Amino acid sequence: GSxxxxxxxxxxxxxxxxARPKQFCALQGRPLVSHTARALERISxxxxxxxxxSLEHIETMKSIIQKYGHKRITVVEGGVTRHRSIFNGLKxxxxxxxxxCPLQKPEVVIIHDAVxxxxxxxxxxxVVKAAKDHGAAGAIRPLVSTVVASSAxxxxxxxxxxxxxxxxxxxxxxxxxxxxxxxxxxxxxxxDYGTECLHLALKYCKTKAKxxxxxxxxxxxxxxxxxxxxxxxxxxxxx
Ligand code: CTP
Ligand code: MG
Numbered sequence: 489g490s491x492x493x494x495x496x497x498x499x500x501x502x503x504x505x506x507a508r509p510k511q512f513c514a515l516q517g518r519p520l521v522s523h524t525a526r527a528l529e530r531i532s533x534x535x536x537x538x539x540x541x542s543l544e545h546i547e548t549m550k551s552i553i554q555k556y557g558h559k560r561i562t563v564v565e566g567g568v569t570r571h572r573s574i575f576n577g578l579k580x581x582x583x584x585x586x587x588x589c590p591l592q593k594p595e596v597v598i599i600h601d602a603v604x605x606x607x608x609x610x611x612x613x614x615v616v617k618a619a620k621d622h623g624a625a626g627a628i629r630p631l632v633s634t635v636v637a638s639s640a641x642x643x644x645x646x647x648x649x650x651x652x653x654x655x656x657x658x659x660x661x662x663x664x665x666x667x668x669x670x671x672x673x674x675x676x677x678x679x680d681y682g683t684e685c686l687h688l689a690l691k692y693c694k695t696k697a698k699x700x701x702x703x704x705x706x707x708x709x710x711x712x713x714x715x716x717x718x719x720x721x722x723x724x725x726x727x
Contacts, residue, residue, distance in 0.1 A: 489594065489595025489596065489620075490535045490592060490594040490595055490596075491533055491534050491535065491594055491595065491596045491597070491598060491616055491661075492534065492535050492536040492537070492538065492581065492591075492594035492596075492597050492598070492664075493528050493534050493536070493537045493538065493597070493598040493599075493600060494538045494540065494574055494577035494578060494597055494598070494599050494600075495521070495524060495525065495528070495537065495538065495539045495540065495577075495600055495601070495602040496540050496566070496570050496573045496574050496577070496599070496601060496602060497509075497511040497521050497539050497540055497541050497549070497566075497573075497602035497603075498540050498541050498542045498545075498565075498566025498567065498570075498573035499511070499542075499570065499573075500542070503710050503711055504709070504710065504711055504712055504714070504715065505712065506712070506715075509542075509545070510603055510709055510715065511541075511602045511603055512545065512548060512552075513715060515605075515715070515718055515719045515722050516719060516722045516723055516726060518556060519552055519556075520602070520603060520605060520709065520715075520718070521539065521549070521552065521602040521603075522552050522556045522558070523605040523722065524600070524601075524602050524603070524604065524605045524607065525537060525539060525558055525561055525602075526556070526558070527605060527606070527607045527608075528600070528607065529558065529559065529560055529561075530609075531609050531612060534560075534598070534612075535560070535592070535594060536560060536562060536581075536591050536592075536594070537558075537560050537561045537562070538561075538562050538563075538564050538577040538580055539561050539562070539563055539564070539602065540563075540564045540565070540566045540573040540574065540576055540577040541563060541564075541565070541566055542565070542566050543565050543566075546563055546565060549563045550563055562580065562591065564576055564577050564579075564580050568680075569679060569680050569682065570682065571671070571678065571679045571680075571682065571683075571685070572679055572680075574599060574671075574685070575671045575679070578597065578664070578667065578668050578671065581593045581594065581597075581664065581668075582664075582668055593664060594664050595620075595663065595664060596616050596619050596620060596661055596662065596663060596664060597661065597662055597664045597667060598612060598615065598616065598659050598660070598661045599658065599659065599660045599661070599662070599667075599685065600658050600659040600660075601658050601708055603708055603709040603710075604658055604659075604706050604707070604708050604709070605709075605718060605722070606703075606705040606706060606718075606721065607659065607706060608703070608705075611627060611659065611700070611702065611703055611706070612659060612661075614700050615627060615659050615660060615661040615700055616661045618661070618698035618700055619661035619662055619663060619698075620663070621698070622695065622696040622697065622698040623662065623663050623666045623689060623693065623695030623696055623697070624660070624661070624662045624663070624666060624667070624686050624689040624690070624695050624696070624697040624698070625660065625661050625662075625686075625697065625698040625699070625700055626656055626657070626658070626659070626660035626661075626685070626686045626697065626698075626699065626700065627656075627657045627658060627659055627660070627700050627701070627702030627703070627706065628654035628655060628656055628657060628699045628700065628701065628702055629654060629655045629657050629701075629702045629704065630654060630655070631650050631653055631654065631655055632655075633650075634647055634648065634650045635647065635648040635650075635653065636648075654699065656684055656686065657702045657706055657707075657708075658702075658706060658708070659706075660685055660686060662685075662689060663695075666689050666693045666695050667685070667688075667689055669692065669693055670688040670689045670691070670692040670693050671688070673692040673693075674688050674691075674692055686699075705721075
């Protein structure tokens with residue numbers, strides 16, 4: 489069956505605090521989102537790539553597609569949270585909104601943040617295969633810090649045993665029908681407070697969600713230092 493990808497790129501990048509959202513910051517002359525999209529376009533078995541951006545950046549994204557010669561990208565308007573952006577991206581397949589150019593509903597959909605540019609084929613193959621076998625799959629990493637919870641007075645309530653937990657990372661992959669149904673069935677709390685995507689599939693579709701060892705190279709550009717780190721890796725790769 490076919491495989492498509494949805495790249496949420498509809499955020500405003502507040503923690504990074506640049507003049508524009510981080511996905512549009514240029515690294516070695518190319519916007520971050522274009523680096524990520526190009527990495528996915530190099531993988532022949534991914535059919536359509538949906539890039540979800542906020543309404544005010546639709547034209548920006550269209551001109552990036554033109555300028556950098558992207559061939560397989562469709563731009564979709566995002567929502568106020570990451571989940572709502574992803575959901576909008578999925579709707580493009582299911583609701584056939586593009587009447588002049590309908591996109592075929594894929595068997596599997598990959599979800600990958602536009603701000604994680606160093607994506608390689610091997611990890612994508614693993615999450616897609618696991619999604620076909622189990623319904624949902626996602627990359628995980630060991631925790632860097634121990635997770636603590638505070639009580640109402642701002643003091644430690646409890647802490648989690650670090651070795652038992654993992655950070656949920658990207659990419660993730662789902663059988664299309666499962667993630668689409670999960671988004672339809674979940675509530676506003678899930679959509680607005682960022683319930684883990686894999687957990688939505690588990691909770692609403694009773695599917696398994698396979699956890700796959702991820703890669704440290706797939707860290708998310710979040711703070712300014714991440715942009716510098718990404719730029720120096722891209723520079724090394726070019727030289
Ligand atoms: N995202 C999205 N739509 C939103 C919010 C986030 O598509 N309404 C995307 C971001 O563009 C990013 C990914 O989800 O590619 C991961 O989110 P995050 O790192 O939190 O990005 P921002 O929300 O832009 O950053 P910040 O939270 O610092 O404002
Ligand atoms: Mg955010």
